[in-house]
Amino acid sequence: MSAPPRLSARARVTRRALAGAAWTLAWTLVWGCMLMMFANRAHAAPLTLAVSTGPVSLPIYVAQARGFFKDEGLDLRLRECSSGRECYQWLADGKVDIATAAELLVATGSSAHRELAIIATISASSYQIKLVARRSAKIAEAPQIRGKRIGTVPGSSAQYFLDNWLVYNDIDPGSVTVVGLPPDKLTPALLARDVDAIAIWEPLASTAALALGGDAVTFASPRVYTQHFNLVGARPVLQRREDDVARLLRALLHAQHVIQSEPELARALLAERLHLPPALTATAMENEDYRVRLDQSLVATMQSEARWAARNADAPGAAVDVLRAIDAVPLHRVDAAAVGLVQ
Template sequence: MPSSRVSMLRWWCLGLLLAAAVGHAQPLKVAVSRGPVSLPLYVAESNQYFKATGVDVVFVPCKSGLECFELMSSGAADVATAAELVLSLRAGSHPESVLLGTLSSSAHQIKLVARRDAGIARPQDVQGKTVATVMGTSAQYFMSSWLTFHGLGSSDVKLVATTPSDVVQTLATRRADAVAIWEPLASTCVQELGGRAAIIPSPRVYTQFFSLLSTRQAVTVKSQALTRFLQALIKAEHFIEIEPQRARDILRTQLGGSTELADRLMSEQDYHLRLDQAVVTTMRSQVRWARKENLVSSSDTDPATLVDAKLLRALMPQAVTLVDR
């Protein structure tokens, strides 16, 4: 057989192998926490931005950022969505984990919802009461920061554990006088109690950075898929900015509830894919807090070493304003 035909045959076989590899490529599995914080993901899926950028994405639902992180750590997901605190508390125990960017930031994502019939209407009324929260999450950190802001300590309240699945009933059945919980569960608590509910004012004691977490191995092995994933989220961010009503409708479809609720939840979020120095500063403060509360063992790991900016910087350098890296 002439060498030219052999060469063509080789290229044809190689093409078939590549096509087969693409056809059988594993999808990028993303553990998604339900809530307004995940709107860019909902928009990207609804508008088929993932498909447009050439990445097959499968959502793995989870009830909290902590659950999402555990799915990623177990290998059930390539990417986890979670508040930055989840990684802060694991800076020493999970050095293979990295933060790729933040999807949104909000000082209103977590709320303190109380029962009026428990005698709580103002911040000072919380002293001596039972407060439930999901331990080891940003809600616990919020509550600690809230108490400090109001001149109180953990000994001034009875802090008890609840779960995302049980938090509404914990408040409704009087197992707690108040709950510190994220949206949309905070709004569900208010809806369940009706006029008996009071949202206690919470000054900007904590700004949550809802983050995209992955592993160093995934960044190496699946860099192309992750890059295309980020490209789709940049498109989603732009859509939310120029088509807020259509984005609101997508959020409402995901969460249920009224148009007014979806509008309010969106207004409480700043949807921008970025990496600010503020997230590193917050994570360092959280590590100090966790050590003080004996939530983690002493570790010399600086949270800044868990931030991997290269993928986002390559796509949108202006979105990365880290001073440490």
């Protein structure tokens, strides 16, 4: 048998070149696939939302229970926090993508956190914060608060309410002693008679009144302060995850319609979530406006809070420009009619 013909030098070089090109192409395809896989994993990372416990977060509870987030194709991870203040801090620290928080935290903290912005109000109430006092401290009417010790959370919307409540009732703020405490320490301090009254948000106000029983007297003043509870995000995240943010807003708009059309279902869900009696849950819902929106009342409230913060040593600091602390683009993109800001 004759030996196979030997390749010429040129043919051998060509063959090696083709083999090298094939290997290069193969590795390029492998790396390309790996890069696409990593990109898809990064894109598929869940959006994290810090949720404050309370009636203010009902649209989120409804959207989760009814599966609206999944229906919108949103992979959402909820992290519960004890207050909007804690949620806001998680956002400022980069621990979450979006947070629920009262507008005061943004109005008074925007000079330190200019990258954070409100993208939507999900609930608003003139009854969200109340003053709960002990009758045994000889408090039955507002003027009797003079000379008493009042517990509240320093620099919070509760303190903003308290300061305005005192002025509204012609009570000199200097005539009371304000005791700064964390939210979870207020009711124990009231029960222990370390303070005579507390100014705090729901549901802590209701649980404090329940704990006091017949010794409780509650002051709710709708003319003093309307709290707007909002979704707040970091601008880089809002831009990078704009499609997911749109999915989040659409899910909450669906939840808004359920709250309006099926209030009994929403009340039952809220009672179960907060472990509150049905009667208190019904009252809480009646006092909340669950429209997803951005309107001028939010701006006016934040401007007032910025001025208050400038005078108050306990507040984080005044905002430079309140309008810059609101980003209407995401909500306008989903529902232009929900945006009523005057630019």
